[in-house]
Structure formats: structure tokens, C-alpha cells
Amino acid sequence: MSAHERLCVALDVETLDEAEALAARLTGEVGYFKVGLELFAAHGPEAVRAIGAHGPVFLDIKLHDIPTQVGRTARRVGALQVGLLTVHASGGSAMVRAAVEGLADGGGTGRVLAVTVLTSMSEQDLADVNAPGAATQVPALARLATAAGAPGLVCAPRDLPLVRDAVGEEAYLVTPGIRPAGSGEDDHARAATPAQAVADGADLLVVGRPITRAADPAAAARALAAELP
Numbered sequence: 690m691s692a693h694e695r696l697c698v699a700l701d702v703e704t705l706d707e708a709e710a711l712a713a714r715l716t717g718e719v720g721y722f723k724v725g726l727e728l729f730a731a732h733g734p735e736a737v738r739a740i741g742a743h744g745p746v747f748l749d750i751k752l753h754d755i756p757t758q759v760g761r762t763a764r765r766v767g768a769l770q771v772g773l774l775t776v777h778a779s780g781g782s783a784m785v786r787a788a789v790e791g792l793a794d795g796g797g798t799g800r801v802l803a804v805t806v807l808t809s810m811s812e813q814d815l816a817d818v819n820a821p822g823a824a825t826q827v828p829a830l831a832r833l834a835t836a837a838g839a840p841g842l843v844c845a846p847r848d849l850p851l852v853r854d855a856v857g858e859e860a861y862l863v864t865p866g867i868r869p870a871g872s873g874e875d876d877h878a879r880a881a882t883p884a885q886a887v888a889d890g891a892d893l894l895v896v897g898r899p900i901t902r903a904a905d906p907a908a909a910a911r912a913l914a915a916e917l918p
């Protein structure tokens with residue numbers, strides 16, 4: 690896999706026009722374009738089709754519902770030929786399995802990625818609902834999701850070694866919170882450089898603002914790719 694294929698750019702912008710313009714400038718410079726909830730809520734399948742014209746789409750809509758609903762939704766997403774789809778591992782093994790089967794039933798070759806514990810859940814939040822801390826839950830949910838057939842997981846850079854250790858070499862690990870060496874962290878509690886994330890076991894790096902807010906997004910993507918081993 691070449692370095693740029695390890696990059697996914699998060700198209701967290703307000704309009705589909707802006708997202709398409711960015712995707713056009715980044716065609717061939719990254720492995721995936723991430724379409725999130727905002728763009729999907731505003732433009733739905735049209736956003737996936739429009740962005741998909743420029744490269745593989747990672748649809749980050751973190752499904753979490755009863756297995757029937759998730760399975761039926763994943764089938765619709767599969768028909769859109771997305772490359773990656775997120776679900777919450779905390780929905781349980783039947784839900785994760787329904788997503789995997791639904792995505793395949795819809796056609797295409799997309800893969801399900803399971804999210805373990807959102808990094809925005811604080812240890813206090815977890816304690817308030819009598820839930821175990823993230824260090825306990827993250828590897829447990831990672832194992833649950835992979836046992837239910839999810840080929841990949843999303844986790845914070847700091848959890849990469851823990852998750853890799855929990856699920857082994859086969860799992861496809863995706864991490865956000867990536868910042869070029871020597872830059873700021875924006876709102877990430879603990880960002881990682883591209884080289885550090887890959888050394889810790891990441892297969893795909895999700896990068897938003899360092900690319901999307903750069904004067905030359907393609908040059909920013911190339912610079913990040915150049916930091917990879």
C-alpha cells in the first residue's frame with residue numbers, strides 16, 4: 690500500500706459544493722474521503738455519489754439501533770458502494786453482525802468499522818453510569834466487534850497499542866486525531882503524528898482540518914504522506 694492510501698480526509702465542511710471542491714483537489718492524493726453526519730443529514734445518498742466520483746467513501750454515520758434497523762440501513766449503504774461504514778460496537782454483537790451482513794447484501798465490497806468508546810465520553814461520564822473505564826471497555830468492545838465479523842475498528846491514537854493487542858494483526862485499525870509533526874492539536878486531547886500512529890498499529894489515518902484548512906490541501910496531504918514510514 691502506498692503512503693497516500695493510508696490517509697483519509699474528513700470532509701467536515703458545511704456544503705456539498707465545498708466538499709466536492711475539496712475532493713476534486715484531493716483526487717488521487719488520499720485513500721478515502723470521509724463523509725460525516727452533517728453532510729449526510731443535509732444531502733444524503735447524493736453526497737456519497739458526488740464524493741464517490743472522486744474516490745472511495747468512508748461513511749462515518751456511527752449506526753446504533755436494533756439489529757433489524759441497522760441491517761436494513763447497512764444494506765442501503767452497501768448499495769451506494771461505500772468503502773467503509775461506522776457502527777457503535779456498544780450496539781452489541783447481533784447489531785454488528787447485522788451491519789456486516791447488510792452491507793454485503795447491498796452489494797459492493799465495503800467494510801464495517803466499529804467504534805468502541807467515543808473519546809468525548811469522560812471517565813466521569815462512565816463512572817456516572819456505573820460503566821467500567823475506557824481502558825477496560827475499549828479492548829472488550831473491540832473483541833466483541835471483531836468476533837461479530839467487523840473487519841475494522843476506529844480508536845484514538847493512544848488506544849492503538851491496546852486495541853491491536855486485543856484483536857491481533859488482521860484487524861484494520863483506523864484512527865483520527867492526527868497532526869503533522871510540530872503542529873498544534875486543535876481540540877484533540879492527545880494528538881499523534883502520522884509516523885507515531887502507524888508505529889502503534891494504525892492502518893488508516895483520518896485527517897481533517899490540517900488538510901481541509903490548508904491553503905493548498907493537496908500539498909498538505911502530500912506532506913503528511915511524506916511523514917509516513
Ligand code: C5P
Pocket residue numbers: 699701725808865866867875876877878895896897898899
Ligand atoms: O481534527 P480533525 O479535523 O483532523 O478531525 C478529523 C476527524 O476526527 C473528525 O471528522 C472526527 O470524526 C474526528 N475527531 C475526533 N475527536 C476530536 C475531533 C475530531 O475523533 N476531538
